[in-house]
Amino acid sequence: MKNRSLEASQKRMTVITYAALIIGALIMVFPFVWMILTSLKTVPESMQVPPTILPKELIVSNFGEAMKSLPFLKLYLNTGLMIFFRVICAVAFSSMAGYAFAMLEFRGKKLLFGIVLVQMSLPSQIFIIPQYQMVAKMGLANTIFALVFPGIVSAFGVFFLRQTYMGIPKEIGEAAYLDGCNQWQTFYKVMFPLTGTSVAALTIFTAVFAYSDLMWPLVVNSDLNMMTLSSGLATLRGQFTTNFPVLMAGSLLAMLPMVILYLIFQKQFIEGIASTGGK
Amino acid sequence: MAALNLKGITKIYPHSGDQKKSKKKAGESEKKTNLQVTDQGVIAVQSFDLDIKDKEFIVLVGPSGCGKSTTLRMVAGLEEISGGELYIDGKLMNDVEPKNRDIAMVFQSYALYPHMTVYENMAFPLKLRKVPKDEIDKRVKEAAAILDITQYLDRKPKALSGGQRQRVAIGRAIVREPKVLLMDEPLSNLDAKLRNQMRAEIIKLRQKINTTFIYVTHDQTEAMTLGDRIVIMKDGFIQQIGTPQEVFDHPANLFVSGFIGMPQMNYFNAKLINEDGKYAVSVENCKVVLSEEKQKNLAAHNVAAQDVTLGVRPSHMVLAKQPGNTLSATIDVSELMGSEVHFHANANGKDVVVIVPTMNADGERIDSFHAGDQLNLTFSGNVCHVFGKDGKNLEF
Numbered sequence: 261m262k263n264r265s266l267e268a269s270q271k272r273m274t275v276i277t278y279a280a281l282i283i284g285a286l287i288m289v290f291p292f293v294w295m296i297l298t299s300l301k302t303v304p305e306s307m308q309v310p311p312t313i314l315p316k317e318l319i320v321s322n323f324g325e326a327m328k329s330l331p332f333l334k335l336y337l338n339t340g341l342m343i344f345f346r347v348i349c350a351v352a353f354s355s356m357a358g359y360a361f362a363m364l365e366f367r368g369k370k371l372l373f374g375i376v377l378v379q380m381s382l383p384s385q386i387f388i389i390p391q392y393q394m395v396a397k398m399g400l401a402n403t404i405f406a407l408v409f410p411g412i413v414s415a416f417g418v419f420f421l422r423q424t425y426m427g428i429p430k431e432i433g434e435a436a437y438l439d440g441c442n443q444w445q446t447f448y449k450v451m452f453p454l455t456g457t458s459v460a461a462l463t464i465f466t467a468v469f470a471y472s473d474l475m476w477p478l479v480v481n482s483d484l485n486m487m488t489l490s491s492g493l494a495t496l497r498g499q500f501t502t503n504f505p506v507l508m509a510g511s512l513l514a515m516l517p518m519v520i521l522y523l524i525f526q527k528q529f530i531e532g533i534a535s536t537g538g539k
Numbered sequence: 540m541a542a543l544n545l546k547g548i549t550k551i552y553p554h555s556g557d558q559k560k561s562k563k564k565a566g567e568s569e570k571k572t573n574l575q576v577t578d579q580g581v582i583a584v585q586s587f588d589l590d591i592k593d594k595e596f597i598v599l600v601g602p603s604g605c606g607k608s609t610t611l612r613m614v615a616g617l618e619e620i621s622g623g624e625l626y627i628d629g630k631l632m633n634d635v636e637p638k639n640r641d642i643a644m645v646f647q648s649y650a651l652y653p654h655m656t657v658y659e660n661m662a663f664p665l666k667l668r669k670v671p672k673d674e675i676d677k678r679v680k681e682a683a684a685i686l687d688i689t690q691y692l693d694r695k696p697k698a699l700s701g702g703q704r705q706r707v708a709i710g711r712a713i714v715r716e717p718k719v720l721l722m723d724e725p726l727s728n729l730d731a732k733l734r735n736q737m738r739a740e741i742i743k744l745r746q747k748i749n750t751t752f753i754y755v756t757h758d759q760t761e762a763m764t765l766g767d768r769i770v771i772m773k774d775g776f777i778q779q780i781g782t783p784q785e786v787f788d789h790p791a792n793l794f795v796s797g798f799i800g801m802p803q804m805n806y807f808n809a810k811l812i813n814e815d816g817k818y819a820v821s822v823e824n825c826k827v828v829l830s831e832e833k834q835k836n837l838a839a840h841n842v843a844a845q846d847v848t849l850g851v852r853p854s855h856m857v858l859a860k861q862p863g864n865t866l867s868a869t870i871d872v873s874e875l876m877g878s879e880v881h882f883h884a885n886a887n888g889k890d891v892v893v894i895v896p897t898m899n900a901d902g903e904r905i906d907s908f909h910a911g912d913q914l915n916l917t918f919s920g921n922v923c924h925v926f927g928k929d930g931k932n933l934e935f
Contacts, residue, residue, distance in 0.1 A: 431650035440667035
């Protein structure tokens with residue numbers, strides 16, 4: 261009797277869990293599905309009240325129009341270069357700084373690390389104006405460098421990799437030192453290769469953040485040919501009217517590379533989130 | 540292959556900023572470890588003097604926090620030497636980089652490079668020294684053969700057991716043919732069976748490679764079985780240096796006598812008597828005249844009659860058939876260990892341990908004693924140790 265009631269309650273719990281998860285998944289996927297459906301509608305249908313769910317007729321030409329409105333190849337290239345250099349810089353400088361904070365003893369270490377932590381806790385928007393002034397004074401606005409500039413150093417990356425290096429037993433570094441490594445060799449021949457998972461996670465986070473960064477590219481590069489996908493898409497929004505089907509079609513085209521990358525690196529992406537405890 | 544001279548080596552860990560602010564905190568840490576604390580900081584090692592001969596196997600032994608690992612790390616160059624001089628083959632090494640000292644070290648946690656295979660781990664120090672590839676291959680394979688790890692050369696450390704990992708760590712150290720091989724508690728992470736096995740392996744290894752060893756352990760069995768000489772440390776000070784037999788037979792003080800030997804030495808409050816120029820010790824009803832050697836040593840130091848702490852090892856206590864010139868004790872626990880019996884007894888309020896063979900010379904079995912039975916104990920004058928009020932052996 262007891263066993264039967266236990267089984268029944270377990271079954272009930274499973275049904276409730278699945279139902280909650282399915283509802284959650286539907287809520288999460290709804291905007292994406294809505295975007296696909298809108299990209300295939302006409303302008304009046306996209307703004308119709310009450311809204312239609314399925315398009316009355318499939319307007320594929322919205323994609324052609326989006327491609328005509330924006331230099332997509334340029335935008336892909338700019339976004340790709342920005343992501344590439346931001347990732348390279350974040351990984352290189354965060355690894356070196358993280359290693360120094362975790363493994364080396366030097367004067368002012370605590371103070372410097374405190375500054376890194378403070379930088380992490382401040383909203384990035386407050387740095388936009390001084391950073392823009394610096395880029396503009398260097399005469400580098402409307403360049404790829406301008407897009408990369410705020411991502412050259414990542415406070416989160418420094419903190420994240422410092423924690424990783426602190427988790428590596430000190431003896432490994434000491435063994436390398438005794439084996440004949442100098443400080444640089446200890447770092448790049450022995451310690452850096454041990455941070456693979458964390459570096460992969462940092463790469464993914466930096467890439468996703470750079471890809472979705474809208475404010476900075478919009479501020480620093482006003483030339484459409486030097487814009488990124490996100491800032492380019494923003495130009496599709498008019499002051500008075502917006503062609504939503506074309507905007508959605510453009511957004512879908514912009515998403516494509518990230519979706520493909522996610523499908524390839526799904527495992528590392530999930531591992532990365534798990535290792536940072538992030539959401 | 541090298542001789543080492545450590546002259547007055549001292550290590551002081553300066554107070555951190557927080558400790559400077561709170562003197563009370565520094566006092567607390569002093570209580571925990573008994574290390575001396577001065578204005579300069581905590582003194583982890585003090586006035587460490589030791590001359591190590593070429594190819595000698597020296598074991599540093601002592602309880603946790605005694606400064607043995609710190610001393611080893613100063614020899615390695617991983618810790619700065621606060622005072623004193625370190626010479627390797629006559630050359631002052633205080634400010635020489637670890638990689639230029641021609642030493643290798645085996646760590647307790649193995650410290651293998653997880654991203655490299657066993658072969659790469661062992662070849663790594665040679666690659667850094669730009670040794671030709673053929674030579675690297677030859678030396679790695681030779682070392683692997685000595686340590687019986689040839690079949691694991693392609694594996695990563697995570698695919699090896701604890702014992703195999705420790706062999707690789709030793710391999711990485713010996714492949715460089717260092718002048719001095721340092722070992723920091725290399726067997727502590729292994730289970731008891733593997734530890735015994737690896738201890739024997741280290742003895743064999745020592746016969747195969749000609750180098751000077753400095754070995755740190757807190758395990759007295761390792762110290763006794765491996766070392767040519769043992770350095771016993773406590774609270775940053777050397778307590779005694781000697782061969783395993785010397786420190787066992789002639790402990791310099793109460794600490795050494797208690798630290799070396801299992802089970803621990805038994806202690807009694809006793810009186811040292813000098814009658815007609817002959818020294819004797821008296822505990823309760825038991826009076827024992829000391830051996831000739833001890834008479835000579837005590838006379839040489841002009842030791843006067845006084846209250847002393849008498850130490851007798853459990854295996855040196857003898858069961859007397861009849862009460863008389865004996866110590867009486869009541870058995871609390873009797874442990875039969877096969878060839879011998881360990882009696883945990885109470886002698887006039889003092890806990891004593893007595894180890895006796897299960898069968899005596901007359902063929903009598905003596906495993907019939909039980910808790911509550913009375914024992915009559917005695918000992919001879921050549922196996923007891925007489926310690927003064929300050930804990931020092933009066934013979935020294």
